[in-house]
Amino acid sequence: MRALGPEFYARPVLEVARELIGCTVEHDGAAGVIVETEAYHESEPACHAFSGLTPRTSTLFGPPGRAYVYRSYGIHAMLNAVCEPAGVAAAVLIRALEPTVGLAAMRARRRRVGDPASDGRRSSDVDLCSGPGKLTQALGISLRDNGGDLRVGPVRIFARPADRPAPELALGTRIGITKAVELSWRFCLAGNPNVSRPRL
DNA sequence: CATGGGATTGACT
DNA sequence: GTCAATCCCATGC
Numbered sequence: 001m002r003a004l005g006p007e008f009y010a011r012p013v014l015e016v017a018r019e020l021i022g023c024t025v026e027h028d029g030a031a032g033v034i035v036e037t038e039a040y041h042e043s044e045p046a047c048h049a050f051s052g053l054t055p056r057t058s059t060l061f062g063p064p065g066r067a068y069v070y071r072s073y074g075i076h077a078m079l080n081a082v083c084e085p086a087g088v089a090a091a092v093l094i095r096a097l098e099p100t101v102g103l104a105a106m107r108a109r110r111r112r113v114g115d116p117a118s119d120g121r122r123s124s125d126v127d128l129c130s131g132p133g134k135l136t137q138a139l140g141i142s143l144r145d146n147g148g149d150l151r152v153g154p155v156r157i158f159a160r161p162a163d164r165p166a167p168e169l170a171l172g173t174r175i176g177i178t179k180a181v182e183l184s185w186r187f188c189l190a191g192n193p194n195v196s197r198p199r200l
Numbered sequence: 201c202a203t204g205g206g207a208t209t210g211a212c213t
Numbered sequence: 214g215t216c217a218a219t220c221c222c223a224t225g226c
Binding site for chain 1: 218219220221222223224
């Protein structure tokens with residue numbers, strides 16, 4: 001498998017968001033195929049970089065092909081791929097994966113600590129990575145991964161195998177935002193059960 | 201320096 | 214369907 005480099009990400013963010021569907025995210029021995037993404041761009045108010053360069057958004061304004069990881073609701077880490085040329089702030093939020101490698105490690109990291117009653121209660125493995133906070137927990141991705149090179153790691157993204165046809169996509173509006181809610185900048189692998197709710 | 205608000209999730213009614 | 218948890222950081226005095 002080939003890790004994607006800056007030339008892949010240094011393009012319009014909507015294009016990258018579409019083409020990341022079917023690619024593979026890997027970290028610390030666990031991996032999954034991307035089945036859901038959202039695009040964010042400095043020109044629209046839902047993007048963290050809308051109000052300019054701050055310490056928090058510096059990764060977004062930096063070179064493409066890096067990880068932008070931030071904390072949401074004080075609890076969850078969110079994984080994004082920085083896109084467009086350096087100086088233009090844009091990123092693709094990775095929202096859901098189909099788990100492929102390291103399922104046991106994912107289950108262990110997703111198991112709630114200090115709650116033995118929850119062991120074995122998981123309905124199925126679609127709960128492992130079916131949301132942006134879930135997949136970072138399952139893969140062990142944390143804020144320390146912010147700014148890391150997605151070609152080199154520790155978090156890496158690999159190209160979709162060239163011998164397979166482009167997947168059929170469904171698109172809709174982005175989830176959990178209060179501004180620019182009308183933009184259809186969410187992309188899903190049509191019919192995949194690992195997509196987060198609401199399904200498209 | 202104090203305050204307020206999330207690109208969410210899981211537990212509960 | 215409702216709701217709390219929890220922390221980083223942007224903003225404003």
